Amino acid sequence: MxxxxxxxxxxxxxxxxxxxxxxxxxxxxxxxxxxxxxxxxxxxxxxxxxxxxxxxxxxxxxxxxxxxxxxxxxxxxxxxxxxxxxxxxxxxxxxxxxxxxxxxxxxxxxxxxxxxxxxxxxxxQRIPGVLSTRQVDMFLSSPRKADVYWQRDVAMLEVLYATGCRASEVCSIRVRDMSLSEKFLKCEGKGGKQRVVPIGSQAIAAITRYCEELRGKLAEKSPHPPEELFLSRSGRALDRIQLWRLVKFYAKRVGIDPSISPHSLRHSFATHLLAGGADLRLVQEMLGHASIQTTQIYTHVEHSRLKKVHQAFHPRA
The missing domain is CATH 1.10.150.130 (Tyrosine recombinase, N-terminal domain)
Known part of the structure; x- marks a missing residue:
């Protein structure tokens, strides 16, 4: 019927x-x-x-x-x-x-x-899925040198996981917003609020390779010099939909849950930090949350981490 x-x-x-x-x-x-x-x-x-x-x-x-x-x-x-x-x-x-x-x-x-x-x-009640560290390693290594824009895609995926930035924030990062020698970059979040986020050595290496080998070639295709870091094949700034499709494509390539999205990487970033012992308020600052309650909703600690804390500190563990 x-x-x-x-x-x-x-x-x-x-x-x-x-x-x-x-x-x-x-x-x-x-x-x-x-x-x-x-x-x-x-x-x-x-x-x-x-x-x-x-x-x-x-x-x-x-x-x-x-x-x-x-x-x-x-x-x-x-x-x-x-x-x-x-x-x-x-x-x-x-x-x-x-x-x-x-x-x-x-x-x-x-x-x-x-x-x-x-x-x-x-x-x-609707907490998005989290990738394991093994899945993250598989996912970040999914772009291959046979892919036309593999340098850009590796750098983009590394930045997503290394910073926990939203898809729109990654797409709007400009070259002048980066300070790779100081290991941080600046991004603009919701409501135009700017924040500085740290970035690790692997992401820095990927960004450096992309800028040296590919970005200049892509920028030449644009009628106006682009400011954004990540560019499409036409030389314009990569948009959220293109980024979302690339994440889906590479997840499918390595057999990861097809429901993965850029948001899943942001959630994995926060969860892995907390599982490693990071302070909740520092994670809040890196995610750009105005309220600590949002961070508490957005992240959850792995059960193994909770068990270790209980065993280490509870007098009757």
């Missing part, structure tokens, strides 16, 4: 909202401008909120923002579940709607805020 489409799916297939809902579209666009100019959120976050608000406006249709109740919003969240969105996407949609209604209150567009009563999902 065919699955009955939800109201949300039917509205999405029907195309853009009718003209009578143009006012809601305008308010949503003004909300995104507010996030960009006043809250200084990162471009990727703005883009994600933009998708969430288009989805919400489509669901609302010709309805009025002033007449939305907590029951209506609960139905909206329910339809997100029925549409089989990932838990992370649903949680972000909830945050977007809650933030949107706070903005509406500030602007005097609505008097009450039913979105305050929406509860976000417990994201700590």
């Amino acid at each position: 065919a699955k009955r489409p939800t109201k949300l799916e039917l509205l999405q297939k029907a195309g853009p909202p009718p003209k009578s809902n143009r006012a809601t579209e305008t308010v949503c666009n003004e909300f995104l401008d507010y996030l960009r100019s006043e809250c200084h959120l990162a471009a990727n976050t703005i883009a994600a909120y933009g998708r969430d608000m288009r989805r919400f406006a489509t669901w609302l249709g010709t309805g009025s923002l002033n007449q939305i109740s907590i029951s209506d919003l609960s139905s909206y969240i329910g339809e997100l579940h029925e549409a089989e969105l990932a838990p992370a996407s649903i949680a972000r949609n909830v945050v977007a709607v809650r933030t949107f209604f706070k903005y509406l209150q500030l602007e005097g567009i609505v008097q009450s805020n039913p979105a305050e009563l929406i509860v976000t999902q417990k994201m700590w």
Whole structure:
């Protein structure tokens, strides 16, 4: 028996909202401008909120923002579940709607805020997978000299694991952001916040080889001298989607779980540091987390490490 489409799916297939809902579209666009100019959120976050608000406006249709109740919003969240969105996407949609209604209150567009009563999902239940150190070694050595851009790919994978940077942060690293002699580089995280992260000798060697043997050739293909470190075959900055595809390609080559992503390497970076005895707050600083609670959610210590600590320090171990 065919699955009955939800109201949300039917509205999405029907195309853009009718003209009578143009006012809601305008308010949503003004909300995104507010996030960009006043809250200084990162471009990727703005883009994600933009998708969430288009989805919400489509669901609302010709309805009025002033007449939305907590029951209506609960139905909206329910339809997100029925549409089989990932838990992370649903949680972000909830945050977007809650933030949107706070903005509406500030602007005097609505008097009450039913979105305050929406509860976000417990994201700590969805911890991404971690590669073992053996898998990391296999993965980092997966590019072969027969690959056209193997020097770049080795350097890129090394930097991902060596720094724990997000995919967008790795793509935006500029040549002038590096100080290889001092063993650190500067990256720009969420909200335009910059931080300095240390980098190891193997990653430095890979970057040096890439810059000496390949980057100059790629840069010559661009009409304008590129500032970014990692370049595509056209000489432009490598983007997140290209990086994501390369990670998937090399994981498949060495038989690692196909669900691996650049985020998995970031998580492995943090987990391996903690398993080796690193201080949680130092890991927080390297990851660029504003809150220590985020780091606690994001990382988990291997059971073997916990057992060793218990055996070493508990009086009745």
